[in-house]
Amino acid sequence: MSNRVAVIGVGQTKYASKRPDVSIAGLLREAAQRALDDAGLTYADIDAVVIGKAPDMFEGVMMPELYLADALGANGKPIMRVHTAGSVGGSTAIVASHLVEAGIHERVLTVAFEKQSESDAMWALTVRPPFQPSTVGGAGGYFAPYIRAYMRRSGAPADTGMRTVVKDRLNALKNPYAHLHQPDITLEQVAASPMLWDPIRYAETCPSSDGACAMVLASESAAAKAPGKPAWVHGTAMRSEPTMFAGRDQVNPQAGQDCARDVYKAAGITNPRKEIDCAEIYVPFSWFEAMWMENLGIAPLGEGWKMVQEGATGMDGDFPVNMSGGVLSSNPIGASGMIRYAEAAMQVRGTAGEHQLDGVRKAMGHAYGGGSQFFSMWIVGSEKP
Template identity: 35%
Template sequence: MQRDIAIVAQAQVMTDSLDIPRERMLFDLVKGLFDKVGITRHDIDGFVLNSNDFEVGHTIANVFEDTPCGAYMKDETHVEADGMWAAQYTTMRLLSGNYDTALVVGNSSGASTFRPYLVMDYQLNPTYDRQLGILNELSTAALQARAYMAKYGAEEDDFNEIAARLLRNAALNPYAVRSKADATAGDVLASDYLYEPLRQLACYPFTDGACAMILASGKRAKELTDKPVWIKGMGNSVDTYYVGERDLATSKSARMAGERAYKLAGISNPAKQIDVAEVSAKFAYQEPIISEALGLFKEGSAGKVASKGLADLGGSMPVCPSGGGLGAYVFTANGLVRVAECVRQLKGEAGEAQVSGAKTALAHSQDGFCAQHNGVMVLSTEEG
């Protein structure tokens, strides 16, 4: 990258039932972050906000977010897609050299204002997909899960094992809204099917919340924190919109997003060089598709990864020590939360979920049906 850029600090808030206005949630979160870092809103020269009009319930969702985030009369812009795109956009603004200290904030109150599955319905193509009323977020997910199972001989139980691990990890994450410290695949099996083979506990919980992060140029970052988290590489890739034009069992766009980020970060063997990964999966079955595409595990290895505990906290390639999208899924901000969780890991602030000695982390994000659009950021404790 042309200029060293680092993440200075992060803050998160999540709930399954928001009882304060969204504006208050954002004010408390962002002001708290400024106070923690010891700066004021006037130290920020670029604000990037991230939210979804549908979920918030009015268009140009950011108009009510600006002043709670401290952006009154400041340089502000908005990203409607997943929060990682906001983080990547913020990084690019810093790379331009025109900004030195930036704030990115992603949020959603979708769980309390609007059923997130419905939001996805309105992402469907109105002239074909919506006409028959067959495709929706859950049916497309079930189709994708089934495609992976058929291609690699995976079983529903493999996905239930993944879900159980994520729910156990979520119990170590203070921000998670759903968790179970002793979760087993049997617990997941005992939950109802939403669409076969998707068990309720293997699907994301509706979550309200926000994530804020301060990014800065290298020099500025070192003034603001003893532990900057350096952005080493980033990439994204978008597949064709229509799920009927894709190989659902694999994710070419996740692979390409990863390759672009790895190239910038100088990563040639991700499974070896990455110490911890935070993958955006809305459903347990998505985790193997994505982490395999990112080169963290061998293709079609979901069963083996689960039975050998390779993705566990103490495994060879810990995935989502935070519990990922099954512990909390703030629609829109989820990819940003994955970055924030990598920051917690690399700063050594992940508590009981800490991957010891983590130096390089991968954050992944997705957007669209069956993860049409994928983004990756590679972060490191080491400068340069």
């Protein structure tokens, strides 16, 4: 029943804090058109469209697939809209891939986006019913305590997070689409940046970006006709757990562990650190690189920080992470997960340009959302699964 799925087109916009030069639809079309061009297709060749984004309140448009149907050439076709909090960019690609895997469609266009400048994203996040307790500390105040707990649990050196930031921002210099280009960034500079939510410094947080990312997913026969080299989907997985419950481990969430286990199994991987050549991991705050290395079973428990300290996650390390610069360099929230997936596909296709690694055969894309309770992952390969 299960059919092979390939990524035959990838398109991204330049990520920036504001894109007043395009409408919401224009932003999506910029990414979609690039993905179609890459796939050698036009909108007319597409069977179905799947879009994803974080809360509608970020743009002030309810269920935007309705308004976007025309711009995405979806009239007369199916269009769906996925929303799974921060993991949505990844989940959207997975929902689209299932349409091909199930044998329903040959070519599916999937687009994830956020145009936070269109509305007041900070406002949108702080809307809450009057009887719910205030967030007390703002957005970072939600994550910072768990980073502190990780530091306590692992005994990681205090500069671990800063090392991830410097690595990611230097990688971003090789990615023309990245939002932040900080050529002079150094550990000293990050250390000197204001401590916002102790233990998180300003320089250790992700920017807020406008942007869209698109992919064309295709069946085996459609991929055979594509002009470029496809990336083959070897496995996908999505896992969720409740947001608040007694004994919940937010440092090393079970849903993340299970999601990784599922995706490795689907892709036939038994030793992820060895068999996966590189990964694009959702790291919105610096310390999450070390934390997710453990959560995903790449590093032994309590030793994720060692990978960062030893440079294992660097471009020349044994498990490069976020060659594109990652979420720490560009964060159009709803698109951030799909960018991880698309960048993984670019690496196995050999189309990542200046941040391309040599000889990538398998790459992993990862996204998570909310309070670390929603996870989605995929593994793509240069060869058919």
